[in-house]
Amino acid sequence: VESSIPEDLRCPRTRARRVRDDYAPPYPAWVARASKSIRQVTMAYFGVQWKDSHLAAQANAQFAQLTAYFAAADGAAHFDRAVEIDAAGFTNLIAIAYWTDTTAFSRWQADSKLAEWWESRAAAGGRLGYFRETFSPRIERFETLFSSPDRMEGIGVALQGRSEQDVMDHAYWGSMRDRIPLSQTDALEASGGVIARTGLPASQRLRIAGHENLAIIRSGQEWTDTEGRERALYTTEMEPILRAGMVFLRDHGSQIGCYVNRYMQHVDASGQPLQKTFGLSYWRSLAQLEHWAEFHPTHLAIFGTFMRIVKELEFNLKLRLYHEVAVLSQDEQDYEYINCHAGSGLLRACNPG
Amino acid sequence: VESSIPEDLRCPRTRARRVRDDYAPPYPAWVARASKSIRQVTMAYFGVQWKDSHLAAQANAQFAQLTAYFAAADGAAHFDRAVEIDAAGFTNLIAIAYWTDTTAFSRWQADSKLAEWWESRAAAGGRLGYFRETFSPRIERFETLFSSPDRMEGIGVALQGRSEQDVMDHAYWGSMRDRIPLSQTDALEASGGVIARTGLPASQRLRIAGHENLAIIRSGQEWTDTEGRERALYTTEMEPILRAGMVFLRDHGSQIGCYVNRYMQHVDASGQPLQKTFGLSYWRSLAQLEHWAEFHPTHLAIFGTFMRIVKELEFNLKLRLYHEVAVLSQDEQDYEYINCHAGSGLLRACNPG
Numbered sequence: 001v002e003s004s005i006p007e008d009l010r011c012p013r014t015r016a017r018r019v020r021d022d023y024a025p026p027y028p029a030w031v032a033r034a035s036k037s038i039r040q041v042t043m044a045y046f047g048v049q050w051k052d053s054h055l056a057a058q059a060n061a062q063f064a065q066l067t068a069y070f071a072a073a074d075g076a077a078h079f080d081r082a083v084e085i086d087a088a089g090f091t092n093l094i095a096i097a098y099w100t101d102t103t104a105f106s107r108w109q110a111d112s113k114l115a116e117w118w119e120s121r122a123a124a125g126g127r128l129g130y131f132r133e134t135f136s137p138r139i140e141r142f143e144t145l146f147s148s149p150d151r152m153e154g155i156g157v158a159l160q161g162r163s164e165q166d167v168m169d170h171a172y173w174g175s176m177r178d179r180i181p182l183s184q185t186d187a188l189e190a191s192g193g194v195i196a197r198t199g200l201p202a203s204q205r206l207r208i209a210g211h212e213n214l215a216i217i218r219s220g221q222e223w224t225d226t227e228g229r230e231r232a233l234y235t236t237e238m239e240p241i242l243r244a245g246m247v248f249l250r251d252h253g254s255q256i257g258c259y260v261n262r263y264m265q266h267v268d269a270s271g272q273p274l275q276k277t278f279g280l281s282y283w284r285s286l287a288q289l290e291h292w293a294e295f296h297p298t299h300l301a302i303f304g305t306f307m308r309i310v311k312e313l314e315f316n317l318k319l320r321l322y323h324e325v326a327v328l329s330q331d332e333q334d335y336e337y338i339n340c341h342a343g344s345g346l347l348r349a350c351n352p353g
Numbered sequence: 354v355e356s357s358i359p360e361d362l363r364c365p366r367t368r369a370r371r372v373r374d375d376y377a378p379p380y381p382a383w384v385a386r387a388s389k390s391i392r393q394v395t396m397a398y399f400g401v402q403w404k405d406s407h408l409a410a411q412a413n414a415q416f417a418q419l420t421a422y423f424a425a426a427d428g429a430a431h432f433d434r435a436v437e438i439d440a441a442g443f444t445n446l447i448a449i450a451y452w453t454d455t456t457a458f459s460r461w462q463a464d465s466k467l468a469e470w471w472e473s474r475a476a477a478g479g480r481l482g483y484f485r486e487t488f489s490p491r492i493e494r495f496e497t498l499f500s501s502p503d504r505m506e507g508i509g510v511a512l513q514g515r516s517e518q519d520v521m522d523h524a525y526w527g528s529m530r531d532r533i534p535l536s537q538t539d540a541l542e543a544s545g546g547v548i549a550r551t552g553l554p555a556s557q558r559l560r561i562a563g564h565e566n567l568a569i570i571r572s573g574q575e576w577t578d579t580e581g582r583e584r585a586l587y588t589t590e591m592e593p594i595l596r597a598g599m600v601f602l603r604d605h606g607s608q609i610g611c612y613v614n615r616y617m618q619h620v621d622a623s624g625q626p627l628q629k630t631f632g633l634s635y636w637r638s639l640a641q642l643e644h645w646a647e648f649h650p651t652h653l654a655i656f657g658t659f660m661r662i663v664k665e666l667e668f669n670l671k672l673r674l675y676h677e678v679a680v681l682s683q684d685e686q687d688y689e690y691i692n693c694h695a696g697s698g699l700l701r702a703c704n705p706g
Contacts, residue, residue, distance in 0.1 A: 016369040018527070020540070173526045173647060174371070187373070294526060297661035304653030311650065 004031045004167040009140055009181040018174030027315060028166030031179065032144040032156035032324075034100065041155060042105040042136045043216075043326070044076075045280075047094040049129030049340055056091070059128055060271060063093050065117065067269075070097055074108035077158035082264035082278070083271075087250055088343050090129070094264065096218070098158035102136045122205045122338045129340035133282075135216060135328055142326035143179035145170055153322045154218055173294050176325055177286060188213050188327045190285035194259065194349045208346050210333035214259075215286040219323035220278030226318045233309045234319060241305045245298035246279050253281070256296065257288030259349040282346065286327050357384045357520040362493055362534040371527030380668060381519030384532065385497040385509035385677075387453065394508060395452040395489045396569075396679070397429075398633075402482030402693050404443045412481055413624060416446050418470065420622075423450055427461035430511035435617035435631070436624075440603055441696050443482070447617065449571070451511035455489045475558050475691045482693035486635075488569060488681055495679035496532035498523055506675045507571055526647050529678055530639060541566050541680045543638035547612065547702045561699050563686035567612075568639040572676035573631030579671045586662045587672060594658045598651035599632050606634070609649065610641030612702040635699065639680050 001024070003010065017023075034041070046066055050059045063081075070076040076097035084092045099105040108114065121130045144156055145167075152162060169178050177183045192211035199206030221242075223234045246263035253261050259282045266276040283289040293299050310317065335346050342348065354377070356363065370376075387394070399419055403412045416434075423429040429450035437445045452458040461467065474483045497509055498520075505515060522531050530536045545564035552559030574595075576587050599616035606614050612635045619629040636642040646652050663670065688699050695701065 015373060018371050020368060022540070187375070295660055297657045297664065300653050300657030300660065304650045304657060307648055307653065308650035 001025075001028075001168040002163055002165045004143065004145075004163070004169040004179040005181045005184070006033060006139075008036060011184055013184045015183060015185060015187065017169070017178045019172050019178075023168065023172065025166075025168060025171040027171065028149075029170045030146045030149050031163045031167050032146070032152060032159045033161040033163055034139055034159045035161060038100045038139060038159070040102040040136055040138045040332075041142070041158070042097075042099040042102050042134060043155060043218075043324075044097045044099070044105070044135070045094055045131075045133040046097065047092050047129075047131045047133075047345075049090050049092050049131065049344065050127060051088075051090045052127065055127055059091070059093060062121075062128060062130075063095070067095050069108075069111075069114045069117070070095070072108065072111060072114070074104040074111070076108075078154075080154070081267050081269065083267050083273075084262045084264045086262070086343065088341050090341060090344075092262065092344075093267075094262075096154070098155050100158050105134075105136070125339070127339075129344065130338040131340050131345055132334070132336050133345055134334040135326055136332045136334075137326040137328055138332070140181040141328060141332070142324060143176065143181075144324045145176075145179070145322060147317075147319075147321040151320070153220055153222075154324050156322070156324070174290065176293075176323075177290065180286075180325070180327060182327070188215075188286050190214065190287075192330065194346055196350050205338045206336070206347060206350070208335040208337070208350050210328065210330060210335065210346070211284075212330045213285060213327050214333060215283040215289050215325065215327045216281070217283070217289060217323060217325045218278050218280050220276060220321070222274075222276040222320040223318075224275040225320070230309075230313055230318060233312070238305055238309060241301050242279075245302045248298045249279075249281055249292075254349065256292055257284040258292065259283065260345050286325075289325075354378075354381075354521040355516055355518045357496065357498075357516070357522040357532040358534045358537070359386060359492075361389060364537055366537045368536060368538060368540065370522070370531045372525050372531075376521065376525065378519075378521060378524040380524065381502075382523045383499045383502050384516045384520050385499070385505060385512045386514040386516055387492055387512045388514060391453045391492060391512070393455040393489055393491045393685075394495070394511070395450075395455050395458040395487060396508060396571075396677075397450045397452070397458070397488070398447050398484075398486040399450065400445050400447040400482075400484045400486075400698075402443050402445050402484065402697060403480060404441075405480065408480055409444070412444070412446060415474075415481060415483075416448070420448050422461075422464075422467045422470070423448070425461065425464060425467070427457040427464070429461075431507075433507070434620050434622070436620050436626075437615045437617045439615070439696065441694050443694060443697075445615065445697075446620075447615075449507070451508050453511050458487075458489070478692070480692075482697065483691040484693050484698055485687070485689050486698055487687040488679055489685045489687075490679040490681055491685070493534035494681060494685070495677060496529065496534075497677045498529075498532070498675060500670075500672075500674040504673070506573055506575075507677050509675070509677070527643065529646075529676075530643065533639075533678070533680060535680070541568075541639050543567065543640075545683065547699055549703045558691045559689070559700060559703070561688040561690070561703050563681065563683060563688065563699070564637075565683045566638060566680050567686060568636040568642050568678065568680045569634070570636070570642060570676060570678045571631050571633050573629060573674070575627075575629040575673040576671075577628040578673065583662075583666055583671060586665070591658055591662060594654050595632075598655045601651040602632070602634055602645075607702065609645055610637040611645065612636065613698050639678075642678075 079097035249261035432450035602614035619627040
């Protein structure tokens with residue numbers, strides 16, 4: 001095994017891990033590794049939003065236009081397509097795009113064609129909403145975890161590397177934090193609030209600033225390879241419990257520090273659903289995300305059900321799991337919503353003004 | 354708040370707590386405190402066992418005889434009566450007696466009348482079984498926790514003291530270990546195995562030696578004071594889930610390091626059940642008890658259900674909770690079984706010979 005923290009980011013800890021030095025995990029997991037030249041990445045969520053089904057064709061065309069830009073110079077290293085029907089009944093078709101070079105992302109976003117298209121979305125009016133939620137964590141501010149050594153997801157695909165061996169820092173409560181390099185010396189405490197930076201009163205176009213140490217998690221599962229009993233257990237027992245937890249966070253998360261939760265399904269380029277989903281949530285702090293995971297009945301139900309299935313299947317799972325977590329400094333976040341409904345993303349959490 | 358570890362037992366830690374120094378628990382809890390002269394206590398479980406209901410009167414008479422001895426010179430500081438029907442269908446009526454002075458306990462146990470009665474149980478033959486399971490942890494080897502500052506249970510009653518304030522070391526995974534004074538400098542790892550010390554081949558009388566750092570927990574709940582919605586939630590939702598976890602440990606615990614589990618109900622002197630129960634379990638190691646609590650679906654279901662009820666009742670509970678946990682050195686344990694069935698207590702876990 002090896003440490004989940006890359007060698008060049010290890011430093012003397014002023015904050016202890018949540019396990020003793022002799023801890024050994026009971027089963028393996030792997031992390032993505034960045035080449036040493038990568039110091040900051042971008043994880044950008046671009047969304048198209050609509051409600052009436054007759055808008056779908058138009059929305060899909062705009063989405064196809066958007067994703068075509070990813071192939072341009074300085075474009076994304078990798079992107080996924082995923083869809084969510086939100087609590088207000090709107091469809092949100094989102095491209096999650098990754099850059100391993102944030103300056104390349106900035107050049108790409110400033111590209112005249114993309115910028116022109118984005119600006120024209122506000123001018124276009126109409127009934128489609130658009131948003132972009134951009135996270136650019138420095139390398140010491142995020143961590144990943146994968147249940148299998150092959151076929152990475154998300155930022156792991158973009159980084160094109162993984163730990164040579166399985167890692168020692170997983171399968172205990174608190175390991176998420178311990179895998180974030182900055183946690184060696186920093187409590188990662190949240191400060192400040194979500195504020196609207198610029199915007200029209202009617203929220204037709206609103207730009208939002210996040211606060212220091214806002215935390216995000218994308219936590220996914222793929223059941224493509226499952227068969228027989230495992231597949232039945234996933235679809236009839238695991239998925240409904242997972243969904244209930246996701247709906248709780250979506251509808252009541254604000255009580256416990258969760259600003260946004262989207263339970264999303266991957267779709268292919270033609271919009272067909274794949275056998276992959278993920279929860280995407282934004283939190284006031286890593287501590288509040290941890291507290292939900294460790295103590296909230298909805299997550300204990302998810303985790304307990306999963307552990308029950310793991311035991312029944314004697315640890316032989318074809319289900320694939322991964323997550324990526326980032327704790328962002330204030331300057332590593334950017335949110336913009338055009339023509340979106342008031343419950344969209346961070347709009348809901350934002351103090352107008 | 355104050356540390357759960359008594360002032361005179363605090364020392365520089367060579368092993369970190371599982372939380373940071375700035376951790377503050379979200380709700381209060383209290384611990385029992387011993388006066389400084391108390392260095393070692395005894396927790397003794399004396400059982401009478403029978404199967405056929407026509408033996409009940411005889412068993413109860415023997416049990417009454419036993420408990421009468423507690424009032425003798427050097428007798429128990431406190432004792433409880435509790436009953437369990439075990440997996441083999443036997444009734445086990447157990448007196449749990451506490452001494453705050455282990456030398457007094459030794460004198461009491463050597464007392465001619467008690468010793469004579471105990472020796473005569475083996476000679477009596479018949480169809481009643483008897484056992485005694487005696488734990489005498491030094492003060493640095495056990496911890497307690499109470500959800501209310503009044504009305505202690507178990508060793509807390511015997512010690513007659515509690516923390517002045519609520520304690521800082523609770524409501525996080527791993528806090529049980531962190532409250533045990535010895536854990537400041539010791540991993541409390543198990544070594545050795547359970548062995549039969551002396552005994553007849555047919556197990557008519559068997560004395561067993563435990564191993565280093567065997568762990569025991571008595572974890573109880575009282576619903577006497579609950580009313581209305583809380584009472585309904587306890588009896589219809591909490592108790593069945595708790596019972597399922599107890600049955601799992603009883604029947605399958607050996608797979609995960611649990612030697613013995615008894616889910617017991619308090620009874621009064623006339624045998625009438627009180628509205629109090631506890632789980633009593635013996636484990637190969639504290640680490641295995643921790644692992645069950647943190648990761649096993651049966652405990653996650655118990656804990657998740659409890660947290661759901663706590664939230665529904667907005668933290669206004671009249672349910673009373675407590676536990677006491679000890680990690681014992683080899684010389685602090687003594688087990689003896691007379692005429693008990695092979696699945697009784699540590700008999701099940703013992704390697705004959």
